[in-house]
Amino acid sequence: MSSKTVEPVSETPVNYLNASFGLRSWLLTIDHKRIALLYLVTITLFFFVGGVFALLIRLELLTPRGDLFTAETYNKLFTMHGLIMIFFFLIPAVPAVLGNFLVPLMIGARDLAFPRINLLSYYIYAVGGTFTMYSVVAGGVDTGWTFYTPYSSTYSNTHVTAMVIGIFITGFSSILTGLNFIVTIHKMRAPGLTWFRLPLFLWSIYATSIIMILGTPSVAMALALVAMERLLHIGIFDPRLGGDPLLFQHLFWFYSHPAVYIMILPGMGIVSEIVPCFSRKRIFGYSFVAFSSLAIAVLGFLVWGHHMFVAGQSIYAGIIFSALSFLVAIPSAVKVFNWTATLYKGSVSFATPMLYALGFIGLFTIGGLTGLVLATLGLDIHVHDTYFVIAHFHYIMVGGMVMAYLGGIHFWWPKITGRLYPDSWGRLAAAIIFIGFNLTFFPQFIVGYLGMPRRYHVYPPEFQVLNVFSTAGASILGVGYLLPLLYLFWSLKYGAKSPANPWDATGLEWMAPSPPPTQNFPVTPLVAWEAYEYEKREVPVA
Amino acid sequence: MWNFPLFPQQASTSARSTDALFFFLLGVMLFFAVLIFVLVFIFAIKYRRRDTSYVPPVIVQLVSLEAAWIAIPFGLVIVIFAWGTLLYFEHRSPPPGAIEMYVVGKQWMWKTQHPEGQREINTLHVPVGRPVKLIMTSEDVIHSFFVPAFRVKQDVLPGRYTSLWFQATAAGEYHLFCSQYCGTDHAQMIGTVVAMEDADYQRWLGGGAAEGTMASAGERLFNRLGCATCHLESGQGRGPALGGIYGRGIGLANGRVATADEDYLRESILNPGAKIVGGYPNVMPTYQGQVTEEQLMQLMAYIKSVKP
Numbered sequence: 001m002s003s004k005t006v007e008p009v010s011e012t013p014v015n016y017l018n019a020s021f022g023l024r025s026w027l028l029t030i031d032h033k034r035i036a037l038l039y040l041v042t043i044t045l046f047f048f049v050g051g052v053f054a055l056l057i058r059l060e061l062l063t064p065r066g067d068l069f070t071a072e073t074y075n076k077l078f079t080m081h082g083l084i085m086i087f088f089f090l091i092p093a094v095p096a097v098l099g100n101f102l103v104p105l106m107i108g109a110r111d112l113a114f115p116r117i118n119l120l121s122y123y124i125y126a127v128g129g130t131f132t133m134y135s136v137v138a139g140g141v142d143t144g145w146t147f148y149t150p151y152s153s154t155y156s157n158t159h160v161t162a163m164v165i166g167i168f169i170t171g172f173s174s175i176l177t178g179l180n181f182i183v184t185i186h187k188m189r190a191p192g193l194t195w196f197r198l199p200l201f202l203w204s205i206y207a208t209s210i211i212m213i214l215g216t217p218s219v220a221m222a223l224a225l226v227a228m229e230r231l232l233h234i235g236i237f238d239p240r241l242g243g244d245p246l247l248f249q250h251l252f253w254f255y256s257h258p259a260v261y262i263m264i265l266p267g268m269g270i271v272s273e274i275v276p277c278f279s280r281k282r283i284f285g286y287s288f289v290a291f292s293s294l295a296i297a298v299l300g301f302l303v304w305g306h307h308m309f310v311a312g313q314s315i316y317a318g319i320i321f322s323a324l325s326f327l328v329a330i331p332s333a334v335k336v337f338n339w340t341a342t343l344y345k346g347s348v349s350f351a352t353p354m355l356y357a358l359g360f361i362g363l364f365t366i367g368g369l370t371g372l373v374l375a376t377l378g379l380d381i382h383v384h385d386t387y388f389v390i391a392h393f394h395y396i397m398v399g400g401m402v403m404a405y406l407g408g409i410h411f412w413w414p415k416i417t418g419r420l421y422p423d424s425w426g427r428l429a430a431a432i433i434f435i436g437f438n439l440t441f442f443p444q445f446i447v448g449y450l451g452m453p454r455r456y457h458v459y460p461p462e463f464q465v466l467n468v469f470s471t472a473g474a475s476i477l478g479v480g481y482l483l484p485l486l487y488l489f490w491s492l493k494y495g496a497k498s499p500a501n502p503w504d505a506t507g508l509e510w511m512a513p514s515p516p517p518t519q520n521f522p523v524t525p526l527v528a529w530e531a532y533e534y535e536k537r538e539v540p541v542a
Numbered sequence: 543m544w545n546f547p548l549f550p551q552q553a554s555t556s557a558r559s560t561d562a563l564f565f566f567l568l569g570v571m572l573f574f575a576v577l578i579f580v581l582v583f584i585f586a587i588k589y590r591r592r593d594t595s596y597v598p599p600v601i602v603q604l605v606s607l608e609a610a611w612i613a614i615p616f617g618l619v620i621v622i623f624a625w626g627t628l629l630y631f632e633h634r635s636p637p638p639g640a641i642e643m644y645v646v647g648k649q650w651m652w653k654t655q656h657p658e659g660q661r662e663i664n665t666l667h668v669p670v671g672r673p674v675k676l677i678m679t680s681e682d683v684i685h686s687f688f689v690p691a692f693r694v695k696q697d698v699l700p701g702r703y704t705s706l707w708f709q710a711t712a713a714g715e716y717h718l719f720c721s722q723y724c725g726t727d728h729a730q731m732i733g734t735v736v737a738m739e740d741a742d743y744q745r746w747l748g749g750g751a752a753e754g755t756m757a758s759a760g761e762r763l764f765n766r767l768g769c770a771t772c773h774l775e776s777g778q779g780r781g782p783a784l785g786g787i788y789g790r791g792i793g794l795a796n797g798r799v800a801t802a803d804e805d806y807l808r809e810s811i812l813n814p815g816a817k818i819v820g821g822y823p824n825v826m827p828t829y830q831g832q833v834t835e836e837q838l839m840q841l842m843a844y845i846k847s848v849k850p
């Protein structure tokens with residue numbers, strides 16, 4: 001691997017950030033790296049909006065009475081928390097920000113296959129987001145993010161239609177991004193970069209893209225039908241009009257279960273990059289980790305009925321969905337075992353990204369294992385729709401996905417911005433987030449098994465103590481999330497300049513300067529090595 | 543304040559069987575969580591970077607190890623799956639002779655009816671030690687009937703019946719929650735299940751206003767709505783005799799056979815043209831909009847009670 005000579009410190013070379021100036025050069029850019037930054041800003045905004053809703057929810061739940069909000073307001077809060085976090089943060093975050101930035105760099109390409117479509121994806125996302133924010137500002141939606149019919153299609157008198165249109169539109173952004181990634185990964189790999197030399201991040205982005213393309217149309221249609229039933233009273237879901245309410249659940253979960261993997265697979269990809277780098281070791285079981293991503297993508301489509309064990313679907317459907325749900329747990333377990341084994345005999349350092357990755361392994365393990373309870377037919381009867389489920393999926397989504405996302409942001413921040421952030425602050429924030437997270441969500445497993453249903457703003461007093469823990473944890477978590485916002489911003493101006501490869505990592509993206517020039521690589525690199533050949537890297541200087 | 547519960551009361555037969563499986567699974571979860579945590583911890587500490595010139599060995603993969611950590615979890619999940627499925631069957635198969643009670647959910651209350659005729663709102667009295675089967679439907683949106691102390695839950699759907707059963711094992715008052723989000727006052731759609739010793743329960747039944755049993759209320763309706771003019775007990779009327787049809791296979795005009803369960807009876811009354819009984823003309827009028835969910839349930843109780 002040829003390494004570039006150290007850049008002259010005095011003047012900044014031309015890179016994608018300073019290549020052109022002005023609002024126009026950003027808003028109409030077709031550079032995948034700039035588009036990634038457009039997403040980063042927008043997604044961060046949505047994350048904090050969704051986060052404020054979460055804090056308000058936790059505040060209300062501090063006491064068993066409904067003292068802060070009316071029932072209507074509370075219902076809107078948890079609905080909008082869910083909708084914004086899922087459709088506007090969790091689903092796009094890693095693919096649209098890090099995927100956009102990294103896919104071309106990791107394969108030695110100039111850009112994505114369709115740069116203009118990439119920009120279009122962003123604007124579709126922005127338009128969808130605008131509709132959603134409109135429906136929030138206009139008074140909100142109270143259906144829960146799941147839009148169960150016939151409540152959403154007939155009974156709710158909130159701004160369901162605008163919200164549904166927003167999500168429908170955003171879906172196209174997802175589809176186009178997935179398409180772009182798939183074509184790019186197939187067609188634009190640098191010479192010598194075979195499939196089995198790809199960084200695992202790309203395998204998981206690839207698997208994610210498949211889900212985005214195949215699953216999104218289903219939820220889009222389901223939501224479009226809800227809107228049509230609201231506007232035209234066609235009888236699709238409401239039994240009074242001759243419809244079937246369970247049909248909606250099938251259509252909805254056919255996408256929304258795989259969507260869980262849209263959220264977590266890219267996170268797993270990030271962890272697969274970070275763990276080898278900070279263990280200075282090849283990933284253990286590369287091909288097993290790679291294929292487990294594909295296995296998850298395929299099996300993930302066959303388990304949607306596990307959301308309907310008590311919904312009134314047939315016993316036999318329940319049995320099949322339960323069996324398949326257990327199967328999909330195996331590839332996730334394989335990944336966890338392989339990451340753990342990668343540490344073995346490594347040279348482990350604890351820089352900020354690694355702390356997030358290790359945190360991810362721990363929290364994802366808990367999230368995954370508690371998923372077994374939900375996949376078990378007889379047990380799901382008791383815990384379904386209780387806080388046990390809430391705790392389970394927050395361990396996956398927040399403990400897993402958000403930890404990985406933050407790990408990735410910290411890992412590639414020097415590449416993206418050309419600046420280093422203070423590592424001690426980074427580690428402090430990671431620790432605060434880990435503690436705050438567990439304090440928030442672990443008690444919810446207990447209160448869930450006790451029987452506290454989800455979406456209750458008033459609850460029996462015996463559940464209060466556990467809820468107080470949760471709320472306390474949520475405030476710590478909130479501080480933890482604000483910290484990176486502050487020091488990362490700070491680093492933009494005051495952070496030390498980053499060399500091309502601050503972590504001494506393998507991977508093509510680290511061969512480009514930090515930040516990379518607009519065309520990424522002056523000459524297309526020739527890849528003659530396997531992924532993660534850390535044994536061949538020169539020893540890092542302390 | 544600190545003596546709050548960490549584990550729910552066990553007040554039904556299925557509570558015990560559910561918790562048994564839960565504790566088994568808790569063991570499995572603890573084992574794997576501790577395994578991963580300990581390994582990550584040990585590796586991270588033991589192999590922490592001390593000497594920056596140390597180059598870790600290349601370990602690409604170990605197929606036997608991969609096979610082991612695919613096969614062992616696989617074997618384990620098969621056990622959990624099988625056990626969970628058996629438990630599910632137990633939940634889904636009410637023992638013969640269970641007392642049938644009826645539940646109607648609506649935004650935001652639970653209405654219940656006992657076969658003896660008692661009606662309650664947001665409360666349900668049940669005897670200890672006898673299986674009770676609930677036949678449930680909703681007037682509007684989807685609700686879910688959840689009694690944590692019994693470990694039972696079932697969504698309640700508009701336009702069709704779902705059911706669940708339990709056998710209380712300890713007298714007491716237990717939370718009843720609606721666990722499927724159903725709109726504004728979802729969190730207030732709560733109530734109490736009162737389990738009483740059988741003798742107390744009989745006394746409670748005796749104390750209620752005597753409107754007659756559900757079946758007799760159903761019979762009165764049957765006459766008032768004119769059903770009886772066509773459905774003669776002799777079978778000589780324009781419609782088939784209804785005695786003993788509940789649970790039987792019905793030969794339809796299109797050659798298929800339908801089982802006369804609750805959903806079939808419901809459809810026969812609200813949408814009689816959907817499935818025509820073989821040998822009969824499609825002349826029965828629809829009763830859509832003329833009977834409430836509770837009246838439908840009374841009619842059903844009556845039809846079930848008629849002897850062939």
Ligand SMILES: [Cu+2]
Binds near residue numbers: 256257260303306307
């Ligand atoms: Cu799912």
Ligand SMILES: [Cu+2]
Binds near residue numbers: 686722725731
């Ligand atoms: Cu409800």
